[in-house]
Amino acid sequence: MSQLDVSIMGQAFKLSCKAGEEAELHQAVRYLDERMCAIRDAGKVKGNDRIAVIAALGIAAELLSTKAPDGPLSDMTMAAVREKIGVMHAVLDAALTPQENLF
DSSP, X not given: OXXXXXXXXXXXXXXXXXXXXXXXXXXXXXXXXXXXXXXHHXXXXXXXXXXXXXXXXXXXXXXXXXXXXXXXXXXSOHHHHHHHHHHHHHHHHHHHHHHHTTO
């Protein structure tokens, strides 16, 4: 096992991966960091947890649309997928807002 020090949105993480898979992990970290920073910089989503969830939803939608031609998103346009993610975002906002007020 290899240990890598990485940074996502300026926060340091120590990650483990199998020997020989370091380049793939670095690539994944760069991709996630770019997605999360873009969401943060757009200014519409506040809080690292929310940013991470929105980034994860977007990445999952990308994966599902490219990986499974007969999968649940295969008959949806990218605009429809984005709309679906927007609805999920609204649900997350409604669910997480009361929790944010506790801190």
